[in-house]
Amino acid sequence: DVKVTQSSRYLVKRTGEKVFLECVQDMDHENMFWYRQDPGLGLRLIYFSYDVKMKEKGDIPEGYSVSREKKERFSLILESASTNQTSMYLCASSSLASQYYEQYFGPGTRLTVT
Amino acid sequence: AQKVTQAQTEISVVEKEDVTLDCVYETRDTTYYLFWYKQPPSGELVFLIRRNSFDEQNEISGRYSWNFQKSTSSFNFTITASQVVDSAVYFCALITGSSNTGKLIFGQGTTLQVKP
Numbered sequence: 001d002v003k004v005t006q007s008s009r010y011l012v013k014r015t016g017e018k019v020f021l022e023c024v025q026d027m028d029h030e031n032m033f034w035y036r037q038d039p040g041l042g043l044r045l046i047y048f049s050y051d052v053k054m055k056e057k058g059d060i061p062e063g064y065s066v067s068r069e070k071k072e073r074f075s076l077i078l079e080s081a082s083t084n085q086t087s088m089y090l091c092a093s094s095s096l097a098s099q100y101y102e103q104y105f106g107p108g109t110r111l112t113v114t
Numbered sequence: 115a116q117k118v119t120q121a122q123t124e125i126s127v128v129e130k131e132d133v134t135l136d137c138v139y140e141t142r143d144t145t146y147y148l149f150w151y152k153q154p155p156s157g158e159l160v161f162l163i164r165r166n167s168f169d170e171q172n173e174i175s176g177r178y179s180w181n182f183q184k185s186t187s188s189f190n191f192t193i194t195a196s197q198v199v200d201s202a203v204y205f206c207a208l209i210t211g212s213s214n215t216g217k218l219i220f221g222q223g224t225t226l227q228v229k230p
Contacts, residue, residue, distance in 0.1 A: 009157075033217075033218075040123070040222065041222065042205065042220050042221060042222035042223045043205065043220040043223075045217065048217060058217075088157065090157075090159065092159075101147065101209050101218070102147075102149060102161055102164055103161075103218055104161070105151075105158055105159035105160075106158065107156065107157055107158040108157035108158060110157070
């Protein structure tokens with residue numbers, strides 16, 4: 001079974017703090033994704049990566065950066081957390097070898113910025 | 115442009131009722147894949163089904179069934195004899211064959227509440 005894990009289920013941070021959200025997958029997938037989920041807005045793509053050290057902006061990259069130093073790990077960084085970044089963050093991975101590109105998701109991190 | 119629309123924001127039914135979740139998609143590609151995911155209260159999105167654009171056969175899996183109609187660009191999901199455990203947010207998603215990054219386009223989600 002594909003397993004995608006995220007470092008924390010719940011996180012509370014203060015405005016201005018630097019926040020790291022970690023995601024690890026164990027299936028040697030090339031693609032990894034970070035989404036945020038907000039009520040009424042569905043899932044919005046923040047960044048994705050299709051290879052080590054490669055990254056591309058998604059639909060809402062402002063205020064975020066990412067790092068992919070190893071194939072299995074994809075980190076989302078909030079350089080200076082703000083209250084409007086309070087949200088559910090979901091990580092996913094997929095394989096280019098799969099013609100369907102279905103994504104496998106982690107359990108999510110619910111981040112609160114106070 | 116590619117887009118997925120789930121017009122139903124919230125649906126509430128009583129246990130054992132049948133319920134259909136609507137999904138309408140837009141794409142100009144002739145090759146594409148459609149997905150349904152379930153997100154229970156625990157938060158993790160669970161993959162339910164995929165369908166490619168060349169296969170319009172409907173599919174049934176237990177109480178779940180999916181109706182794919184290219185003529186109306188719809189990929190609707192029906193739960194028969196709903197149960198409380200079906201309460202979740204359901205997402206429809208699209209990826210086109212021209213994508214080389216596996217980027218999924220999600221609908222806004224439909225929250226289903228099944229009351230006992």
